[in-house]
Amino acid sequence: MKTIKTENFAPVYLFYGVEMFIGELLIDNVIDKMISPGFEVFNYNLLKDREITAKEIVQTCNTMPLGSAKRIVVVKEEVGIFERHAEADIQELSAYLKDPSPSTVLIFTLVKGDKRRKIYQTIASKSVLVELDKLNERDLTSWIAARIKKENKTIQRVALKKLIHHLRYLENKEMTITAVDNEVQQLVNYVGDEGEITVEDVETIIPMGIEENIFKMLDFSLQGRIAEAIAISRELMSKGESPFGMLGLIVRQIRLLLMTKLLLKEGATLANIAKTTGVPQFVAEKNRRACADRPLSLFLKNYFFVQELDIKMKTGGIEAEKGIEWALLNMKRDR
Structure with a gap:
């Protein structure tokens, strides 16, 4: 993740973990930094169709960017590339990963997969791994506070603690930042023009678990x-x-x-x-x-x-x- 934050982008990444919402924010950051405004349609390729082949992925990566420093290619988990066994797919990707295009940032996304598979090992061994694990208590607190600040609002300290408790993100393995973001947005919408979120607001919108x-x-x-x-x-x-x-x-x-x-x-x-x-x-x-x-x-x-x-x-x-x-x-x- 450090290479993304410092804008020293690697040619290939593997985003792995349950918090793909954070992964999407990181992808947006890469796009903002590396693609000139108005040129996204030419230089950003989001691949998510299951029919896409390894050969098509490589061809897309080898296409030169137009009017921007980099081409961004994101291969979503829905493509099913990590489930494939065909040797041709493995060889095609392996050949590209050994010598990736310097003008492309290739990002694979995977929430959960079998790390024993050859296709996973082929990709992981040549990628910068970005682990998207669940946030800890400190990072969750910071994330929610920043999310609320982005809406030009503040939240009382005790209200923030109660919000985290009611959400049960830290205790519930199935609860993700996507769900947290939805709840925070409901809270923001509820307070309307009010600048501060209170304990009463939290208790009204997000009942006790x-x-x-x-x-x-x-x-x-x-x-x-x-x-x-x-x-x-x-x-x-x-x-x-x-x-x-x-x-x-x-x-x-x-x-x-x-x-x-x-x-x-x-x-x-x-x-x-x-x-x-x-x-x-x-x-x-x-x-x-x-x-x-x-x-x-x-x-x-x-x-x-x-x-x-x-x-x-x-x-x-x-x-x-x-x-x-x-x-x-x-x-x-x-x-």
């Missing part, structure tokens, strides 16, 4: 606010949430709180707690606050309690829908 609802429900139960806890559980089930799935999340949350409490007793830092429990740092902070003033015995007792309930629900010892409310009624409380 299931895990945050489970956290809130469990916290109400531990405080003895049973009616409020049960109200959340009934609302979740009315929206189609499975009681088995809900109990699984309850078990997970109590396990996280138990681990957090044990780590706090050992003097672990917030960063260490986040790493050990496998959650983003802002979630670790929320868990730290939730268990800081509660005894270790509370989480130990409730952990064994929900494990037993899990067995009862799965074996028919208690009706699944009633099992969740029974758990909320019978868990050990704050003393």
Whole structure:
């Protein structure tokens, strides 16, 4: 990625990873830097038809640019080039990659593929690899802030944290920056002429996810606010949430709180707690606050309690829908 940011473009790239939205932004950057305005139609080739052959890719790359420093050729995953076994395709590409055109930047894109295949190894060995992995918490925060700034708006610090929490990008493997961008755009559209995005705006446009609802429900139960806890559980089930799935999340949350409490007793830092429990740092902070003033015995007792309930629900010892409310009624409380 460094060669792209410094404009010292290599002749061949392989963009690999789930965050192809970022890859598209990088491609736009290459086009802006290397193709003269108005000459994109002559010098930018986006190849995405499955019928395109390796020979056609090479011919396109060997075509001289017109009125610009470079020709940009992007071979999308839809072409299926990484799925091909034909030796002719491999040899055609291999010959070009050994001596690529100096006037062309060739970019292959691939979200996920079999790295053992000869065609992949042929391309990867002669390309600059740009890994488009999911963003970490710091980069995600910076990306969202920059995206909002681009719309000439700001976002309150606490609202940004809540937005990241509600989006669940860091916890959900299927959530991509494309989806994040769509949610941010909805938020921007909602505030209209207002210059600042608030916590209330985030809560209105992007409702709490299931895990945050489970956290809130469990916290109400531990405080003895049973009616409020049960109200959340009934609302979740009315929206189609499975009681088995809900109990699984309850078990997970109590396990996280138990681990957090044990780590706090050992003097672990917030960063260490986040790493050990496998959650983003802002979630670790929320868990730290939730268990800081509660005894270790509370989480130990409730952990064994929900494990037993899990067995009862799965074996028919208690009706699944009633099992969740029974758990909320019978868990050990704050003393």
